[in-house]
Amino acid sequence: MIVFDLKCAHAHVFEAWFGSSTDYEDQRTRGLLSCPICGDLDIAKAVMAPNVAAKGNRAPATPAAAIPDPKALMAALAQAQAKMLEGSQWVGMSFADKARAMHAGEEAAAPIHGQTSLAEAKALIEDGVPVAPLPLPVIPPEQCN
Template sequence: MIVYDLECRGGSHRFEGWFKSSEDFARQKEMGLVSCPHCGSADVDKAVQAPRLARKGNQLPEPAMPRHEPRMPAQPAVAEAPAAAPAAAAPVANAPLPPEAVEMMHKLVKMQAEALKSSRYVGESFAEDARAMHYGEQEVETIHGHATLAEAEELLEEGIAVVPLPFPALPPDQAN
């Protein structure tokens, strides 16, 4: 269906008309079947209108699923969170964040940076090291690193505290 904004020339009334196609509108107009609902005038034409190009939220393409298991960093006291997946149902407006939100994120970044100063980066061996500390096989210390979602869930099931970091953290050898 096509929705046209229509306008009668006699009274300048504007209204909507729904048609199967552009040709259907022309045919109905030629036969005198299109008339103004306000004044009954058959002298009706398409009004100037903006194109309707935006997709509805339910028409957005589904995001592609990764072929490998995503890595979720985790650690007993501090951990790195997985990247947020884009929301398929509601596109985000391209507007600046409120100042309060920006201030809050800056505070979180500072808090995370302070926490990482007293934490040792263990990389991909995070789950193994956290488990060894929990079971007394290794000295307990605050660590951060990477774990798959499955590894993090297993640690939690074993009673090992892990917390994702709110922002990604670079390994020490990649930081400036």
């Protein structure tokens, strides 16, 4: 098995496992790969750091107890994000329009979260609309099991 970091045309990066590089290419050319965040079918390999093993005759530079557990860190980050989103409404791809309307006073201000393009997010920030990216992708409610 081999793992690749993949990226959609909307810059969402995600991880996927394949039996081989050939399996990845076969699935990509047949259109079987899609972004789990937005469903985009325009998928390519993302830049990823190589996994180079340390020499077998070297002691680790840092004691294992001092290295934070990545799974625990991700779980804590996911828990913090879930807490941030409590009471927030998912508005999907209408996020930019809703945020602008709230900023302009056309709609009542309320906590919302959703999706938008990188260009639109930059435009919102340039226009003074208070927005911030979430640290982890959010699965739309209609795609949850």
